[in-house]
Amino acid sequence: MALVVQKYGGTSVGTVERIKAVAEKVGRFHDDGNQVIVTVSAMSGETNRLLGLSNAISSSPAARELDVVVSTGEQVTIGLLVMALIELGYDARSYTGGQVKIITDSAHGKARIQRIEDKNLRNELDAGRIVVVAGFQGVDESGNITTLGRGGSDTTAVALAAALKADECQIYTDVDGVYTTDPRVVDCAKRLDKITFEEMLEMASLGSKVLQIRAVEFAGKFGVPLRVLSSFKEGPGTLITCEEDDSNMERPLISGIAFNRDEAKLTLRGVPDKPGVASHILGPVGDANIEVDMIVQNIGGNSTNDFTFTVHRNEYHKAIEVLTKVAKDVGAAELVSDDKIAKVSVVGVGMRSHAGVASTMFRSLADESINIQMISTSEIKISVVIEEKYLELAVRALHTAFDLDVHEDKD
Amino acid sequence: MALVVQKYGGTSVGTVERIKAVAEKVGRFHDDGNQVIVTVSAMSGETNRLLGLSNAISSSPAARELDVVVSTGEQVTIGLLVMALIELGYDARSYTGGQVKIITDSAHGKARIQRIEDKNLRNELDAGRIVVVAGFQGVDESGNITTLGRGGSDTTAVALAAALKADECQIYTDVDGVYTTDPRVVDCAKRLDKITFEEMLEMASLGSKVLQIRAVEFAGKFGVPLRVLSSFKEGPGTLITCEEDDSNMERPLISGIAFNRDEAKLTLRGVPDKPGVASHILGPVGDANIEVDMIVQNIGGNSTNDFTFTVHRNEYHKAIEVLTKVAKDVGAAELVSDDKIAKVSVVGVGMRSHAGVASTMFRSLADESINIQMISTSEIKISVVIEEKYLELAVRALHTAFDLDVHEDKD
Numbered sequence: 001m002a003l004v005v006q007k008y009g010g011t012s013v014g015t016v017e018r019i020k021a022v023a024e025k026v027g028r029f030h031d032d033g034n035q036v037i038v039t040v041s042a043m044s045g046e047t048n049r050l051l052g053l054s055n056a057i058s059s060s061p062a063a064r065e066l067d068v069v070v071s072t073g074e075q076v077t078i079g080l081l082v083m084a085l086i087e088l089g090y091d092a093r094s095y096t097g098g099q100v101k102i103i104t105d106s107a108h109g110k111a112r113i114q115r116i117e118d119k120n121l122r123n124e125l126d127a128g129r130i131v132v133v134a135g136f137q138g139v140d141e142s143g144n145i146t147t148l149g150r151g152g153s154d155t156t157a158v159a160l161a162a163a164l165k166a167d168e169c170q171i172y173t174d175v176d177g178v179y180t181t182d183p184r185v186v187d188c189a190k191r192l193d194k195i196t197f198e199e200m201l202e203m204a205s206l207g208s209k210v211l212q213i214r215a216v217e218f219a220g221k222f223g224v225p226l227r228v229l230s231s232f233k234e235g236p237g238t239l240i241t242c243e244e245d246d247s248n249m250e251r252p253l254i255s256g257i258a259f260n261r262d263e264a265k266l267t268l269r270g271v272p273d274k275p276g277v278a279s280h281i282l283g284p285v286g287d288a289n290i291e292v293d294m295i296v297q298n299i300g301g302n303s304t305n306d307f308t309f310t311v312h313r314n315e316y317h318k319a320i321e322v323l324t325k326v327a328k329d330v331g332a333a334e335l336v337s338d339d340k341i342a343k344v345s346v347v348g349v350g351m352r353s354h355a356g357v358a359s360t361m362f363r364s365l366a367d368e369s370i371n372i373q374m375i376s377t378s379e380i381k382i383s384v385v386i387e388e389k390y391l392e393l394a395v396r397a398l399h400t401a402f403d404l405d406v407h408e409d410k411d
Numbered sequence: 412m413a414l415v416v417q418k419y420g421g422t423s424v425g426t427v428e429r430i431k432a433v434a435e436k437v438g439r440f441h442d443d444g445n446q447v448i449v450t451v452s453a454m455s456g457e458t459n460r461l462l463g464l465s466n467a468i469s470s471s472p473a474a475r476e477l478d479v480v481v482s483t484g485e486q487v488t489i490g491l492l493v494m495a496l497i498e499l500g501y502d503a504r505s506y507t508g509g510q511v512k513i514i515t516d517s518a519h520g521k522a523r524i525q526r527i528e529d530k531n532l533r534n535e536l537d538a539g540r541i542v543v544v545a546g547f548q549g550v551d552e553s554g555n556i557t558t559l560g561r562g563g564s565d566t567t568a569v570a571l572a573a574a575l576k577a578d579e580c581q582i583y584t585d586v587d588g589v590y591t592t593d594p595r596v597v598d599c600a601k602r603l604d605k606i607t608f609e610e611m612l613e614m615a616s617l618g619s620k621v622l623q624i625r626a627v628e629f630a631g632k633f634g635v636p637l638r639v640l641s642s643f644k645e646g647p648g649t650l651i652t653c654e655e656d657d658s659n660m661e662r663p664l665i666s667g668i669a670f671n672r673d674e675a676k677l678t679l680r681g682v683p684d685k686p687g688v689a690s691h692i693l694g695p696v697g698d699a700n701i702e703v704d705m706i707v708q709n710i711g712g713n714s715t716n717d718f719t720f721t722v723h724r725n726e727y728h729k730a731i732e733v734l735t736k737v738a739k740d741v742g743a744a745e746l747v748s749d750d751k752i753a754k755v756s757v758v759g760v761g762m763r764s765h766a767g768v769a770s771t772m773f774r775s776l777a778d779e780s781i782n783i784q785m786i787s788t789s790e791i792k793i794s795v796v797i798e799e800k801y802l803e804l805a806v807r808a809l810h811t812a813f814d815l816d817v818h819e820d821k822d
Contacts, residue, residue, distance in 0.1 A: 016467040050487065056427040057491050058498040065497070068505050069490035072483035076461065079480035080468050086476070087469040094479050098509065099554055143510055 002167040003035040003125070007135065007157035010044035011174050012231035013077050019043075022172075022231065023084035026130060030090060035125045037160055039135040040081055041153040042073025063108035067137075067147045071097070074134035074153070081132050092130040095120065097137035097145070102156065104138035104146045111138060111146035113155065116163035133160060154215035162222035169219065169226050170237075171211060176230035177238035178203065178210055180404040181257040185395050190406040192238050192255060197226075199255045200240045202347040202381045216240065253357060254348035254402040257395050258381075261342045261388060263293060264316040265373070266323055267308040270333025273299075280330050281307055281323075288322050290315045294343070294376045294383065304333070308374060310385065313339055341373065342391040345383040346398060358382055364401040370394050413578040414446040414536070418546065418568035421455035422585050423642035424488050430454075433583075433642065434495035437541060441501060446536045448571055450546040451492055452564040453484025474519035478548075478558045482508070485545035485564070492543050503541040506531065508548035508556070513567065515549035515557045522549060522557035524566065527574035544571060565626035573633035580635050581648075582622060587641035588649035589614065589621055591815040592668040596806050601817040603649050603666060608637075610666045611651045613758040613792045627651065664768060665759035665813040668806050669792075672753045672799055674704060675727035676784070677734055678719040681744025684710075691741050692718055692734075699733050701726045705754070705787045705794065715744070719785060721796065724750055752784065753802040756794040757809060769793055775812040781805050 006026065013019050022040075029036050041047075050070045054061040061069075078094035085092035100120060104111035124131045135153025138146050148155050154171055161169035177191040178200065195203070197220030204213045210228055219226040219240065229237030271277055278297065285292060295309045311319045316339050327335045351357040361382055365372060370393065374385035386394055399405060417437065424430050433451075441447050453461075461481045465472040472480075489505035496503035511531060515522035535542045546564025549557050559566050565582055572580035588602040589611065606614070608631030615624050621639055630637040630651065640648030682688055689708065696703060706720045722730045727750045738746045762768040772793055776783060781804065785796035797805055810816060 016464060019468065053427060053487070053491060054494060057430065057494045061494045062497040065490040065493045065505055067490075068493075068507075069487050072486045075483050075486075076464070076480050079476040079478075080464060082476045082479075083465060083468045083472045086473045094476055096479075096556075145507075 001033050001035060003037075003164060004029060004168050004170060005037045005039065005157050005161040005164070005166045006170045006172060007039045007153055008041070008172045008231060009153065009174075010041040010047070012172050013040050013081065014044035016080070018231075019077070019080050020084050023081060023088055023090075025172075025231075026081075027085060027088050027090050030130055037121060037125070037131045037133060037164065037166070038081065039133045039153055039157045039160060040074060040077045041135050042070075043077055046073040046076070064144060067108045067145050071134070071137040071145050071147055074136050078132045078134045085130055085132070090130055091128060092132060093124055094132045094134075096134045097156075098139040098143065100133055102133075102138035102159070104140055104148070106140040106142075106144065106146065108144075108146055110149040111140070113138060113148070113159045116159055118163050121160075121164060152212070152214075154212040155218055158215045158218045158222070158224055158226065161224045162218070166224065169224050171215075171226065171228050172231040173210060173228060174231065175210060175228070176233060176235050177228050178240070178256070180255065181395055181399055182259070185259075185392050186257075186399045186405075188405040188407070189399065190404055193236065194239050194241065195255055196349050197240055197242060198380055199347050199349055200226075202345065202378070203256055203258045211240075253350040253354050254346050254404065255350075256347050257398045257402070257404070258345045258347055259342060259391060259395055261391060262313050263310040263341060263343055263385075264313045264319070264339035265308060265310050265337065265341050265385060266319055267306060267336040268323065268327055268330070268332040268334075269306050269336060270302075270304040271307050272331050273303045273305050277305070277330055278307065281326055282309070284322050284326050285309075285311075285319060288318060290319050290322065294374055294385065296374050296376065307332075310341070310343070310374070340388045341385050342388045342394075343383055343385050344391065344394050344398065345381050346402060347381045349380050351382075352379055360401055361398060364397045365394055368393055368397050370397075412444050412446060414448075414575060415440060415579050415581060416448045416450065416568050416572040416575070416577045417581045417583060418450045418564055419452070419583045419642060420564065420585075421452040421458070423583050424451050424492065425455035427491070429642075430488070430491050431495050434492060434499055434501075436583075436642070437492075438496060438499050438501050441541055448532060448536070448542045448544060448575065448577070449492065450544045450564055450568045450571060451485060451488045452546050453481075454488055457484040457487070475555060478519045478556050482545070482548040482556050482558055485547050489543045489545045493541075496541055496543070501541055502539060503543060504535055505543045505545075507545045508567075509550040509554065511544060513544075513549035513570070515551055515559070517551040517553075517555065517557065519555075519557055521560040522551070524549060524559070524570045527570055529574050532571075532575060563623070563625075565623040566629055569626045569629045569633070569635055569637065572635045573629070577635065579638055580630065581638045581640055582626075583640050583642040584621060585642065586621060586639070587644060587646045588639055589651070589667070591666065592670070592806055592810055596670075596803050597668075597810045597816075599816040599818075600810065601815055604647065605650050605652065606666055607760050608651055608653060609791055610758050610760055611637075613756065613789070614667055614669050622651075663759065663814060664761040664765050665757050665815065666761075667758050668809045668813070668815070669756045669758055670753060670802060670806055672802060673724050674721040674752060674754055674796075675724045675730070675750035676719060676721050676748065676752050676796060677730055678717060678747040679734065679738055679741070679743040679745075680717050680747060681713075681715040682718050683742050684714045684716050688716070688741055689718065692737055693720070695733050695737050696720075696722075696730065699729060701730050701733065705785055705796065707785050707787065718743075721752070721754070721785070751799045752796050753799045753805075754794055754796050755802065755805050755809065756792050757813060758792045760791050762793075763790060771812055772809060775808045776805055779804055779808050781808075
């Protein structure tokens with residue numbers, strides 16, 4: 001008998017019919033002799049409806065009260081799902097975050113889980129019940145309702161799995177697993193059977209929006225095996241684990257090609273080469289709450305540097321504003337900026353022990369006459385910035401170059 | 412400085428604009444130096460939406476889970492109202508039933524309040540905050556969410572006022588007070604400044620649907636002064652108190668004329684006059700969960716009785732079914748039934764010490780050639796059953812006969 005935590009997102013519980021379908025899926029797992037804890041999101045559209053009401057009251061609604069309002073979305077879903085389970089003849093019971101208790105800090109809207117009391121849930125499981133827990137929410141030590149931030153239901157699932165030492169945490173979504181790259185860009189993208197937490201983190205942060213990054217970090221930290229599956233079709237999904245799976249000799253160098261078109265690039269040319277100049281540039285950017293992703297510094301001419309970094313495209317104009325002032329302060333020659341860029345990365349734990357990944361990557365792009373504007377590397381990934389219009393071409397070329405194309409017929 | 416509990420119903424908080432208007436009203440009370448606790452219902456339509464979702468999942472949704480789902484309606488309203496108060500610059504905080512804690516028994520959907528812990532609320536009031544409490548809900552001793560049944564927000568308000576020994580409990584509705592009778596029937600009906608709990612109970616149970624009966628009983632039991640006011644226009648409303656207001660020499664005999672067209676009448680003719688026959692008749696009716704209102708027994712001919720009672724019109728056909736069987740069992744001559752009846756009552760604590768109310772009533776009806784089918788009396792009311800088509804005529808005649816017509820111009 002295994003203990004499994006399952007998480008169903010907003011689309012999976014978006015209608016009464018889908019909630020009934022989830023109840024059947026959960027019930028079959030229970031029939032197979034598993035102990036099942038389910039965590040659910042709000043029905044799709046509901047969180048936005050509640051945010052809309054709140055924003056109609058105030059352009060910046062009080063954070064504590066916003067949590068009181070939006071946490072009702074998940075509370076409705078847990079009640080409805082348990083009704084559906086009971087209707088099918090299962091013994092089941094719903095729990096809000098506060099009832100569990102999922103104790104968080106008091107950072108309303110982006111609270112972090114501190115601990116989970118497992119006594120209530122254990123008792124329910126021991127009594128043979130299916131337990132349905134509201135995702136995305138908790139209470140602080142004073143009993144105030146908190147939320148973990150959008151998409152936080154994944155985190156709830158992983159935290160429950162960690163607290164109860166579950167055998168597996170299953171995240172049901174509208175895709176049937178993690179792919180080598182976005183199938184909308186590369187037809188022959190392949191579902192991965194397995195991927196490591198590190199790889200998943202690199203894939204997720206680069207735009208494969210299957211899982212919340214925080215949930216993956218959390219799962220990695222507590223060693224909770226995480227599986228991504230489809231709510232709508234059967235299949236094994238993708239298992240995310242700590243193991244690098246050395247048993248598999250055939251393991252490819254590269255697990256996937258991630259990409260991101262949400263970034264913009266800013267370059268300060270001719271920055272005088274003095275100690276502390278990097279912090280003089282990035283300090284004001286950080287002060288303006290602009291997050292910086294890639295940072296590259298090249299030596300220019302005449303003892304000056306070229307300093308380049310990327311920001312989210314939403315903050316492009318704000319960043320230009322800040323940099324225009326900074327450019328004068330540090331005595332830079334000019335500010336050059338570009339929001340028509342894309343970032344493409346090859347990711348894989350296999351590259352740790354293999355040279356040659358970078359050269360294969362750069363050669364493939366050169367073969368397609370794609371110019372590389374920035375390069376950044378980590379232990380398990382290499383990222384490049386290219387002109388946005390070449391994005392699809394680059395991803396397809398790399399997918400083929402690293403032998404990721406699936407050759408069987410896809411179903 | 413007074414401590415006031417205010418309750419706003421679903422219509423009063425039915426839109427974002429109305430919630431903002433309520434916030435202003437509450438804020439003005441606080442500005443006047445009062446401590447204010449507010450309790451609110453779900454936005455109008457919301458409870459029905461949640462019931463609709465639940466009924467789409469199951470024709471008889473699990474009671475515990477139904478409470479989990481429907482209690483979210485009030486939770487949304489408390490959050491929104493506090494946002495609106497904070498937006499106006501007030502310090503305010505929302506509380507769910509569970510956060511207060513409002514402890515109830517475990518009768519989901521119709522729970523009764525057992526006690527209210529006042530510590531949290533006291534601390535908030537002492538800190539100068541306005542507190543907004545979700546109506547209609549509580550938790551049982553195990554922390555399960557319960558609801559008090561529809562309209563239970565009135566009960567929440569009274570219970571809070573009793574627990575905190577508030578100076579007044581104000582119920583804001585869409586009418587501006589309790590009237591001598593329904594203004595839709597009698598143009599010149601008069602708003603009452605004051606009415607006793609007993610009178611209000613008789614008025615409410617007879618169809619003046621301004622307040623929940625349970626809330627009035629509760630207020631009477633704990634001596635909480637209750638005031639009914641309009642959410643939408645200014646005015647003193649109607650105060651409901653224990654005092655019979657002996658100071659007012661001009662107090663009229665009769666406070667109001669109540670009526671009800673929701674009843675139907677069943678008569679068993681020629682019931683043999685034997686001990687225990689009444690319980691033989693009403694036992695099966697009670698077993699079928701049919702509530703009986705008026706009961707009258709007259710002596711017929713030949714040592715037989717005529718036994719008549721009224722039931723809610725919704726249960727008329729069920730009652731006929733039960734009675735048809737009972738008629739045989741007790742050897743009644745025939746079953747006569749009629750659902751085209753109406754009940755009209757004159758209500759007033761003043762009649763205790765005055766003879767002549769009954770004769771005035773009966774004479775007025777006779778003057779209009781209205782036949783009286785049944786009569787039933789209590790300490791402070793006299794009710795008659797008449798043919799339904801004479802209802803408006805009877806109410807107007809009695810309103811005039813007991814000198815209740817307002818003579819000034821109405822605004």
